[in-house]
Amino acid sequence: MESAKYVSQKVSKARWRPVSSSFLQQPEIFATGSWDNEENKISIWSVGNYENSGLEDGFEGDPQLICENKHDGDVLGLQFLDQERIVTASSTGAVTIFRHHHNSQTISVSQQWVKAHHYPCDNAPCTAVVCSSPEIITVGEDGRIIVLRADQDCMAQVIENADSSTIHAVTYLRTTEILTVNSIGQIKLWDLRQQSNSASQILSLSGDRVPLYCIDRHPNQQHIVATGGQDGMLCMWDVRQGSMPSSLMEAHSAEMWEVHFHPTNPDHLFTCSEDGSLLHWETSSHSDMPSFLQGSRNSSVTSRSAMALAGGNQSLISAWLNGDSSKSRLETTHMLPSQTLSVNSLDVLGQCLVCGTDGEAIFINKQVPV
Amino acid sequence: MEEVDVEPVVTNISGIRPGKRMGFAWGPGDILVYETQNKASGPTGSGCAFIHVVRKDEDIYSPILRKLFNESHHIFVGLQTIKDDLPSKSKKPQFVSISRNYRSVIRACMEELQQAAVSANDTDMATQYGNQVSILLAIELIWNLCEVLFIDAAPAGSLLLHLLDWVRLHKSDVDEKAKGVLQSDSPAEHRDYWDVVCAVKTLLDHLFNPCSLNNMFFPDRLQWEISFFAFCVFQVLSYVLQGRLEDTRKMLMKQAMLQPAAKSMYKLMDSLLSKMPFYNPGGTQTLTEFDVKWRNWHEEVDRYLKDNSFASNQHLEVICKILLGDEDVLLEHKELLSTWYYFLITRLLYCHPTVKPTELHYYAQSSMMMFLDSGVPEPLDSILLAAFEFDIHQVIKDCSFGSNLREFLLLEYASGLFTHHSLWQCAVDYFDHCPEFGRVYLELQIERVPLDTERKALKVLRICEERQMSEQVRSICKIMAMRAVRNNRLGSALSWSIRAKDAAFATLISERFLQDYCAKGTFSDLDLIDNLGSTMLLSDRLTFLGKYREFHKLYGEKCFSDAAKLLLSLMTAKIAPQSFWMTLLTDALPLLEQKEVIFSAEQTYELMYCLEELTSSLITAASGSGRPMQEEDVEVTKVEMLRLALARNLASAIVKEGTMQT
Incomplete structure (x- = not known):
C-alpha cells in the first residue's frame, strides 16, 4: 500500500469511477465523501499521470484533488451512476445526484430528493444506495426501501415499513431483485415486481442477532452473497439453499463496514473494518475444478479436490461456500501497514484499490495482486 | 491570585457593542458570549440577539494542521504499542526514529503552510499561515534539541556533533x-x-x-x-x-x-x-x-x-x-x-568540544547572557535554556499539576482534540494512555458526542464497549432507543435496548407492542419479534411478547395442543402480566370451542383457577374505581362465556380421558 494521503476530513465513502471501455484499462478517477465535518464534501480525485496538467509535484500515485462540492449531512452512501453522475445518500435523508463536468472539472448538484427518507417529524438518515442506471435504490434508518429514477422527480416505488429496524446496506441480486441487510442480522430478498410490503425471503443466522452492515453479491455466481457485520465475521450465503449461511469466517475484531468481491476476478474479496484493517481474501478456485480440468497441479491440491469429488457432486461449488472446511485454501493478507482508526470504505477495480479512513486519510494501491 | 506567566491576550468580540455588558457560558473548548442588559437601568432598548462562539484554539480548525494532528496521532498509537515488547536496549534507536518521524511530520506540515502562505490572496490569511509556520518552527527547534538531549542522550563527544547538526538544520x-x-x-x-x-x-x-x-x-x-x-x-x-x-x-x-x-x-x-x-x-x-x-x-x-x-x-x-x-x-x-544558542554551539565547538551533558547548562546560561547582553529573553529562549539545563525532571517534580506531567499534558491535548467535531476520535487513543485520569476524562467527554446517525452511534458504542464503559453504553443505547420510540420505530428501539441489556426499557417497549396488538389485533414488526431468540430472556415482558407471538404462530399453523400448552403456561408460570390474562383467556375460547378436546381436564382446572384468580382481583379493583357500567357488563359477559366454555370442555375432557383409560 502506498503511503497515506491526508485529506483533513474523515472519509466515509470512496468509489472508483467506472472504466468506460472493455479494455483492460486501469481506473484513474475516484470520488470520496466525508462525514462528521462541520461542512461535509464530495470530492473527485485523480491518480493518473499528470504530465500534461502542469502540476509540478504530481508524482504518480499521490491522488490529486480535481474538484469538490459541499454535501449537506454525512455522506453515508456513494455510487457512480455513470461516467458523469454520482449518487449520494445523506444523513439528512436526502438522495442527491451530482454531475462531474469533465470539461470544466467542476461538480454540481443535478438532481435531489430532499428528505427521501424521513420520520413523521424528523430526519431519517439514508444509509445506503445502489444503482443501475437509470434506477437508484436507497434504504434508510426509517426502514423504507425507495426506488428512484434519474431524471424523474417523483419516486418510482416506495416500500414502507420494509424493515422494523435500520436497513444498513442494499445490493442487486438480479435486475428486479434486491437484497437488504438490517440491524437484527437478517438478509431480506425483495422482488420489486411484486408490489408487496414483505420480503420474499428472509435469511438469518438463527438465534444470532448480530447486526449486518454490508453485503455484496458474487459477480458471476449470483446466488453467492457475502455479508459482514458487528462481530467482524465474514459470512457467505447461498441464497438458493435454505436460510443459513454457508460459511462463517473470522475476519475483523470490530464492525465490518464494507465487503467487495473483485468485479472481474471474484476469487478475490476485500473487507474493511472499524478495527482499522483492510483485508484481501483469496481463494484458489482451481482446486474446485474437476481434476480433468486442472492440468498439472501439485499433489496436495489434487488430493483435496479428489476429496471434494468424493464428498458428492459439489466439485463446481465455489470455494467461497466451503468456508471452514476449506480454510487451508483461503488466504488473507493485511493491506494496510498499521491499524489505528476505522477503515470506512474501500473500492477495487482492475488492479487498483482505494480506501478511506477515520484517520482522515486515503490510501491507494495500484498493484493489487489479482 | 497566582501569577500569570504571560499577560493574557485581550480578544475583542466584534459583535458586541462597546460599553455593553457581556454574559458568558463555558464550553469544553470554547465559550459562548452574549450581550446582557444592565439590570439597574432596566430594559431599555433592544438587546443584541446574537450569541458569539469564542474558540480557545483556532489552530485546531486549520485544515492543514489537521493533517498534523492525524499523522501524529498515528505515530503516537504506534509508539504506545511498541513500548512494552522491546528490551530497553533496542528501545533507544526506536524512540529516536519515532521522534524523527514526529519532526518530519511537523516539517511537512510547515512546508505546506509556507506554500499556503505564499499563495494566499488575503493578507490576513497569509499572516495567519505565517504565524503558524513560526510556531511550528519553534516547536521543531525545541523538539530537535530535546531529542538530542533527552531521547538520544548523547554522551560527551557525540553530544557536540548532534548539537551541531541541530543548529545547522535550523539555520536560515x-x-x-x-x-x-x-x-x-x-x-x-x-x-x-x-x-x-x-x-x-x-x-x-x-x-x-x-x-x-x-x-x-x-x-x-x-x-x-x-x-x-x-x-x-x-x-x-x-x-x-x-x-x-x-x-x-x-x-x-x-x-x-x-x-x-x-x-x-x-x-x-x-x-x-x-x-x-x-x-x-x-x-x-x-x-x-x-x-x-x-x-x-x-x-x-x-x-x-x-x-x-x-x-x-x-x-x-x-x-x-x-x-x-x-x-x-x-x-x-x-x-x-543570529541566535544565542547558535553562539553557544559555535563556542562549544571551538572551546569545549568534549562538553559533557551535565556541563551544558553552565555554557548555555553564560552564552545567553553574553549574546543577549541586556536584552530580555523571549519565551522560546527560556524554554531552550530550560532544556539545556536538563530541567525537565525538575519541572516534573516541581510541577503543580500533580504527580504526572506527561499525563497532564496528554489530557490537555486530548481534551482539546475532543472538542473538535472530527478529531474527537483521535483523542480517545490519547486518553487510553493516561493511566490515572484518562478513563474519567473519556467517560465524561464521550457522553457529549452528538449522535446524528446510527453509524456514528455505533462507532461511539464500539469505543465504550471496548473499554467496558457499561454506564456509557447504556446511556448511548437509551438515547438511540428513545429517539426511535419518538419516531415510532419500535423495532429499532427494541434492538437498542437489547444491545444495552436494558431490561427496564425493553419492558417498556414490549408493553408498547402489546398495546399496539390490543388496539389493532395484529402484530407490527414481525420480522423482529419472530427472531428474538434467546434475547427474549432479557425482560419478563419481552419473554411474554415473544412467547405470545409464538402462540399465535402455533395457532396459525393449527398446532392446537402445543398452542394451548403454551398459552396456559404463560399464565401459570406468571410470564404474562395479569392485566393481559383476560386477553389470553379470550384467546383460549376458540380452542375450547374446537370439536376435539384440546385442553385436558387438568389443564382446564388450571384455566378455571386462573379465571377465578383474575375475577377476584378484578372485583377488588373494581370496587375502588367507579368503572362505567357498560364496560363492566362486557367484562361480565366475557367471564360468563368463558365459564360456560370451560365447563363444557371439562365435561368432554373427563369423558374423553375416562374412555381412554378403559
Missing part, C-alpha cells in the same frame, strides 16, 4: 541559496546570488572599512567580482561558525584565486582547517585521545595567531580567532550567528 535559508550559487558555473547569472549579495552588504560594511577593501588586490575591478568576493567572505564566515570546514575550504579556494598574492596564507589556513580533529563516535579513538589531539591542534592555531601569520589579511585573522573560540570575535558576528 541563506545556506540553501548559497548552495545554488556555488554549483552554478557563472554565479553572477544566478538569481539567488544577488539576493545573497544584498543580504551581506550590511555585514561587509561592518567587517571591512572601505579602505581595507581597496587595499585588496583584484585582477579585474569588475563590480560583480567585488561582490562575488564579498559573497565568499560572508559564506566562509558562516561556514566556519557552523563548523562546516569542508565547505569553508572550498570557499576559501575560490577566494584565494582572487588574491594570488596571499596564496601562502590561504594555504596555511587550509591546512589548519583540514587538520582540525573531529570526534568520531563509531571509531576506536577514546575521548581522552581525541581531547589530546584537539588540544594540540588548538595550540598550533594559537601559535600561528600569536606569530602574526595572518596579520596582513584581516579576513583570515578573523577566521583564525573564530577557530580559537575567541568570544569577542564571535560576538562581533551576531548577525551571522
